[in-house]
Amino acid sequence: MRAPFVTTPDEVVAEMLALAGTGRDDYVIDLGSGDGRIVIAAAQRFGARGLGVDLDEKLVALSRENARRAGVAERTEFRVQDALRTDLSRASVVTIYLLPQLINELQPRVLDDMQPGARVVTHAFYMQSWKPDAVRKVRLAQRHASQGDESTIYLWIVPAKARGEWQARLPAIGDLKLRIHQNFQEIEVEGQADARGFLVEKAELRGTAINWSGTLELAGRRLEQRFSGSVRPDRIEGELTIAGQDPVRLMATRVP
Ligand SMILES: C[S@@+](CC[C@H](N)C(=O)[O-])C[C@H]1O[C@@H](n2cnc3c(N)ncnc32)[C@H](O)[C@@H]1O
Structure with missing residues (x-):
């Protein structure tokens, strides 16, 4: 044409x-x-x-x-x-x-x-x-x-390919599973932590940069959480900040 x-x-x-x-x-x-x-x-x-x-x-x-x-x-x-x-x-x-x-x-x-x-x-x-x-x-x-x-x-x-299931282990919250739904640059993140409500309210993907904010339940309290990191073909890594705590490194790999 x-x-x-x-x-x-x-x-x-x-x-x-x-x-x-x-x-x-x-x-x-x-x-x-x-x-x-x-x-x-x-x-x-x-x-x-x-x-x-x-x-x-x-x-x-x-x-x-x-x-x-x-x-x-x-x-x-x-x-x-x-x-x-x-x-x-x-x-x-x-x-x-x-x-x-x-x-x-x-x-x-x-x-x-x-x-x-x-x-x-x-x-x-x-x-x-x-x-x-x-x-x-x-x-x-x-x-x-x-x-x-x-x-x-x-x-x-061009957005990174974030769609799918990811898993991580964090000292503070134990095993974490993330299910990411993706439509071009629009994403939704569903989280599941060891018996604790892990809720992502707002998530953004811009190229490889991924950010989300939401809450999670820790020791019977619901706390704000924020994540900022990047999506690579085989991993998502960055810093998770839970209210009142120092940021921790989060590295998630694809669930095979
Ligand atoms: C609207 S002009 C744009 C020219 C230039 N990019 C600009 O913005 O000033 C479209 C150009 O695409 C070329 N063209 C049309 N179809 C093409 C195709 N399938 N592959 C490569 N070039 C194509 C035409 O020869 C024309 O020079």
């Missing part, structure tokens, strides 16, 4: 890269890179490296020339390639200004191939079943043929 060539205005490009928190350590891939402006701006203004892919050979040649003129040819690459066949595993930031159907086809690849914590920013169109982490409106300096006076940009942060 092919989307037409329409450029993202420069002020929107800058906002997209800023919304993704682009910096020197990032590798940015623009899927359907047109004249190369997003990848070039990522290198020139944000110090990143990047790759642009486009089906149109002439636009790829133009992008290489534009990158050379902008002095960022060494930090950028442009290839004639289908966005749907592009390896996204290396990208810490992916930018997209393509038609909705293509964006929706790319969604499973984003979730499966990109690392947790990597960011995706789209211009105008969005992934329909995955709620964005942020939405911004950008006023345009000049009226845009497709977007009018204002463009909307969307950000998603």
